[in-house]
Amino acid sequence: MNVYSLEDKQFPMVATTFQGLEGILAEEVMRLGGIEIREKSRAVTFRGNKKLLYAANYHLRTALRILRVIAEFQVTDEKILYNTLYDLPWETFFTNHQKFVVDAVIHSPYFKHSHFIEQRVKDAVVDHFRDKTGSRPGVDKESPDIRLNIQISGKKCVLSMDSSGDSLHKRGYRVRHGLASLNEVLAAGMIMLSGWQGNMPFIDPMCGSGTLPIEAAMFAMNIPPGFMRNKYAFIKWKDYDATLYQVIKNIYTGGRQSSRSLILGCDRSAVAIRLARLNIINAGLEEIVKLKIMPMQHLTVPPGKPGIIMTDPPFGKRMRPRDMENIYRSIGNVLKNNFPGYDAWILSSNNHTFKWIGMRPSKQYELNHGGLKVFLKKFHFRERYYPQNTSNRQIK
Numbered sequence: 001m002n003v004y005s006l007e008d009k010q011f012p013m014v015a016t017t018f019q020g021l022e023g024i025l026a027e028e029v030m031r032l033g034g035i036e037i038r039e040k041s042r043a044v045t046f047r048g049n050k051k052l053l054y055a056a057n058y059h060l061r062t063a064l065r066i067l068r069v070i071a072e073f074q075v076t077d078e079k080i081l082y083n084t085l086y087d088l089p090w091e092t093f094f095t096n097h098q099k100f101v102v103d104a105v106i107h108s109p110y111f112k113h114s115h116f117i118e119q120r121v122k123d124a125v126v127d128h129f130r131d132k133t134g135s136r137p138g139v140d141k142e143s144p145d146i147r148l149n150i151q152i153s154g155k156k157c158v159l160s161m162d163s164s165g166d167s168l169h170k171r172g173y174r175v176r177h178g179l180a181s182l183n184e185v186l187a188a189g190m191i192m193l194s195g196w197q198g199n200m201p202f203i204d205p206m207c208g209s210g211t212l213p214i215e216a217a218m219f220a221m222n223i224p225p226g227f228m229r230n231k232y233a234f235i236k237w238k239d240y241d242a243t244l245y246q247v248i249k250n251i252y253t254g255g256r257q258s259s260r261s262l263i264l265g266c267d268r269s270a271v272a273i274r275l276a277r278l279n280i281i282n283a284g285l286e287e288i289v290k291l292k293i294m295p296m297q298h299l300t301v302p303p304g305k306p307g308i309i310m311t312d313p314p315f316g317k318r319m320r321p322r323d324m325e326n327i328y329r330s331i332g333n334v335l336k337n338n339f340p341g342y343d344a345w346i347l348s349s350n351n352h353t354f355k356w357i358g359m360r361p362s363k364q365y366e367l368n369h370g371g372l373k374v375f376l377k378k379f380h381f382r383e384r385y386y387p388q389n390t391s392n393r394q395i396k
Contacts, residue, residue: 001073006239012069015044019368021189025062054248058226061188067160075157076110085124096129099140105151145236165233172228173283187215201307205296207265210276213289220259268295306341332357344379
């Protein structure tokens with residue numbers, strides 16, 4: 001059994017993410033200084049210190065949560081689980097005056113129900129505090145001071161403290177959500193997978209509430225995703241170092257870059273553009289991101305060198321197949337005729353819709369968005385276009 005104290009200088013951490021973004025996230029962790037980096041399914045494990053934990057929450061664009069591991073042990077039944085958890089020095093991690101909650105992820109033949117595990121963890125923590133101090137911490141599922149995370153895979157149990165609190169996709173710039181708004185972490189991952197570096201035009205012809213253009217502008221200008229966020233779970237930890245966290249934020253102050261490349265969001269809906277503008281103004285990017293009320297069919301190439309087009313077209317069970325076909329045929333026709341030299345990155349949950357674009361993708365990724373499998377494909381539009389049959393193309 002391994003137990004890691006809050007006083008340890010180096011300790012293991014887990015950054016969670018969407019399926020398909022593990023490689024990008026591992027690169028981000030490496031640039032921040034993480035060591036012993038390992039890619040897992042929907043997560044990246046690494047080691048570091050408190051400064052790295054704060055920086056990971058503030059800087060990682062493709063992370064959903066940063067977990068600080070406090071114990072690792074083997075478990076095969078409920079009794080071992082309870083006794084092991086009861087014996088942990090809980091009073092060194094938080095106080096009996098704080099409220100906590102437990103999240104469980106279970107992939108084990110020994111345990112079937114995550115809710116049961118959450119309850120047993122809660123029982124062990126509460127019983128420990130009551131026996132050691134005479135009083136117990138409360139449980140608050142809505143606004144806890146401490147969020148515990150327990151993952152059981154086979155016999156291996158990893159217990160962590162969630163340092164993020166709310167998911168890190170909540171950047172703080174969104175005034176309101178549009179219909180089926182793209183998750184900010186997935187949007188940032190799409191941009192980073194494309195290889196775009198902010199030195200060429202970026203256009204989203206179906207921008208909705210503006211997530212892709214906003215994330216592109218933040219990436220191009222080196223604005224940390226946590227720049228507008230004030231709440232993190234680690235702020236309520238016993239070892240919180242306000243001075244160190246301020247150092248992390250101050251490092252950014254001199255790191256903001258200017259962006260001279262066009263970042264453009266278009267949508268045929270005036271309502272969507274109004275919402276996008278509110279989000280962009282709230283993010284302080286109104287001078288960087290340009291918006292136009294414009295249907296895809298009217299989109300024309302801007303002056304200057306080619307760039308990339310990235311979009312998340314509408315999809316869903318309510319859309320008729322004929323409407324889907326018209327959207328994707330329109331995308332293909334506009335891009336082939338009006339955007340020579342551009343790369344287009346298109347996201348869809350329906351792999352069959354891409355055939356209506358009428359081109360073979362040059363690159364493709366299978367991702368996961370909130371439990372929904374989605375496909376991101378790249379199309380390159382040359383000066384001259386030769387149609388190809390893509391109906392049997394398979395995701396690798």
